[in-house]
Amino acid sequence: MRVRHGWRVARALLVSQYALMLEYRAEIVLWALSGVLPLIMLGVWSGSGAGAGAGLSPQQISRYFLSAFLVRQFTVVWLIHVFEEDALQGRLSPFLLQPLAPLWRYLAAHFSEQASRVPIVAVMLLALGLVAPGLLWLPSARSLLLGLVAIQAAFLLRFLLQVVVTTLCFWSERAAALDRLLLIPYLFLSGLVAPLETFPPAVRRLAMATPFPWMVDFPARLLAGEEVNATLGFAAIAAWCLLLLPIGRWLWLAGLRRYSAMGA
């Protein structure tokens, strides 16, 4: 009974959020376009000899950054910005009255946004293939499957990490500014702007001890068909999620007690 109920709620949420996202398709095109950073970095890296110095062939570099581009497109999390506004304007209050934790609604919105990105990203890849036919390749079924699962796992990890920061909205009116701080290690340690192979060994060890490389480097290398220890990667993501889940839950409950519907 509960399973059926849960399924119905999930379906209703996903269908309604997907319809909402389609309404904002022009905006989503722009968001998708704003994820071009890995492609810009591909341009810089393919022009410099630094990749070869780290033992990466030009093909490996282009596949890596193209995969990183895909990973970036489907692991975008914007929870904190929406939530901050909802909390400030009191829109959170009606959500709290419903017999459903509000975070599920936001999670469904993120999944729907990913779905609405699929055709846009496909067109971008097609355009890329027309401009530079050598860039595209067909990954093996195994790396495609593992890569897609890893992208979703990485998304979940990013979402949970942002939930932890988002709960600070209950204490501060401008918690979204904190997201900018979180973006810095994500940008430079995740492998988004430089492959981890090119890092000095000490920095690389430091990066691997943070959750960030599992968010881009791991799924991107799976997708690019590189040698990766998939078990270790998935285990690391699961471990980080298990660490963040209770912290997020505790902060959420503590914050909810403080929430007084600002502006009400």
Add this chain to the structure above:
Amino acid sequence: MASWRHYGRSLRSFWSTSLAAELEYPLNAVIELVSVFGNLAGSLFVLQLLFAGGSSLGGWSWNGALVVLGLYTLLDGITTCLLQPNLSRIVNHVQTGTLDYVLLKPIDSQFWLSTRTVSPWGLPAIGAALGLIAWASSRAGVPSPALLLLALALLLASLVILYSLWFVLAALSIWFVKVWNATEVLRQTLVAGRYPVSAYPPALRLVFTFVLPVAFLTTVPAEALLGRGSLAWAGGSLLAAILCFGGSRLLWLHAQRFYTSASS
């Protein structure tokens, strides 16, 4: 003459009120400082990785590349101070209909929309950038006063180009009301200005010169500062600035004819 004074007085009251409002959030100063230095450290780290393969990046020395990075940081700081707080709000004015009030004011509407607020949070970036530019360019050889003047003029041109790009994208919201974050796309693609334009493959170089004039934003002023400025590039930069600013002005005059206010 009186009208100049009128605009000057308006500007002073605009900025003193918005500064007072922003200073209500002192925590932001700390966040901004950490984020500026974190971003700069990350950029230096990546730049150093790119130089690991050889002693040049697209024919640029380490010091030259640092000047480019400094100019990028400078423009980014100015964006945070002036462009982002003002121009990202145009879409809200269109959506809620408050643009009506702006158009009714006895002051040029483009001026009002572009200068209404100022945010102090870009100042740390501007300070760090000026330091980096001075340090790196003096290590590459102290520029003569004439070169310095030329570099300043080109920097001014790049500011005009940057402003026009932002304004055009923001003004497009008159037609596409729901395009919330067009300006964010611009900010993400301008990241390409972190590296000298010759570091990119030839096709991208053309794009970054003629389509999205990233080359004029950072590379051209940097070349002037390093004593490698050429008349063709300087002339091109000034021409691009005039064209971009004139274009933004024309677009705004044209856009007002299409503005039909909210709910009509």
